[in-house]
Amino acid sequence: MGEQKRKETSNTEFIFGKKNYKFMLIGLGFIALGFILMSGGGSDDPNVYDPSIFSWRRIRLAPAMVLIGFGIQVYAILLNPNKDSKS
16 A cells, blocks of 8 residues: 555656756767777887877867767756746
């Protein structure tokens, strides 16, 4: 009896709205792409120097993509999906 009453009174609303989850997925995509861009460039032989580890893509682009992704995540969390566009 108590279990059934608890199920009836439970609130099934999500914390975030559909718009929030869209932005979270976009942010997650940016973060994943940034880490993918950072990967590679290593060498199996430690005595061989490979200058590709210092490429523009790994030093500038990939960290920027990760930071942009984290910024999008913060925006997605702070976004109010119930706010009307007519203020």
